[in-house]
Amino acid sequence: MKEISVTELAAQKQPVIVDVREPDEFQALRVPGVAHIPMGEVVERIAEIPDDGPVYVICASGGRSARVAEYLASRDIDAINVAGGTFGWRDAGLPVESGA
Secondary structure (H helix, E strand, O other): OEEEEHHHHHOOOOOEEEEOOOHHHHHHOEOOOOEEOOHHHOOOOHHHOOOOOOEEEEOOOOHHHHHHHHHHHHOOOOEEEEEOHHHHHHHOOOOOEOOO
């Protein structure tokens, strides 16, 4: 499985990022500009995930996103797990959003 650090991801130009956490987690804290597809909905919403370039998958710390990235890769989607997740992003001092 491919992985990227939060600082490497932050340096990417207009990355496609999918956050797979639960809605309450997403509302509380998120990386700006991410798409939200909870892990439990990925299979039924896979058509919403672009398959024409890398898709960076993020969760809280990297566990759920790793499982989703593996699933997407098995469906021939170039999925890359974000090591450290949203908490790693925040802890690196990168911008975050919260609320609706």
